[in-house]
Amino acid sequence: MRILYFSRDYTSHDYRFLxxxxxxxxxxxxxxLERRGHTLEDRSLPPEVSQVHWAGGNAPAGWRDGPRLLASLKKVIRQVRPDLIQAGPIQTAAFLVALSGYRPLVSMSWGYDLLKDAGRSRLWGWATRFTLKRSAAFVGDCDTIRRRAVSFGMREGGIVTFPWGVDLSHFTPQDPVSEDPPGPVTLLSTRGWEPIYGVDVIARAFASAAVHQANCGGPELRLIMLGNxxxxGLLRQIFTQGGVIDQVSFPGQVGYSDLPR
Structure with missing residues (x-):
């Protein structure tokens, strides 16, 4: 069987699925589909996977690129002759497949596509319904996504729900070691620094909690902010104004092999 896996970018989630x-x-x-600048996964594709070269994948993609990408996708389908296409997010990669007329399509939600993008406008809502009604199956990671998919026309019997989670073979937290007096408590944020992920909320909460701990004599709080x-600029401003910038470290984008450390 030939399976074509079509995704927006190349992330750790993509690597695990592939x-x-x-x-x-x-x-x-x-x-x-596109390359948006920041490297999100430093591991190469599994050797058993063949990357398909086409009109996309080298720069950010927008609605205006749709006709050009759709024509190229149809060419890819003719050349690869897949037995199944798994594609997501819903309104971009999966939508292009639905527009191409190819079946069977397994649409995979990335969360934000149904929780946020589907409600952006009538056009985004239409693209969501158009895609899901033409999907043979749908993959999501929680019941909230399942309910959203059904509300946009996906038949419930075609939905598979499973959490993506952490690879426990790669990272399993050890039992905490008791210290007397207690040592610093270190928190870790792994989300990208974009509005959709609410990292500014984490920053403000940490600043408030760190000051509270200092005033009440509790263990010092520290925060590791991975990514970019x-x-x-906003995050550093929040930490600076809160007086906790010295308790925050910014290692940048950390690769898969270094993350457990």
């Missing part, structure tokens, strides 16, 4: 698909014994092909993004 690695699992590679173990099935099927022919796996990977199609990348458009809110870098």
């Amino acid at each position: 690695s699992a698909l590679a173990k099935t014994g099927h022919e796996i092909y990977y199609l990348r 993004g458009s809110q870098a």
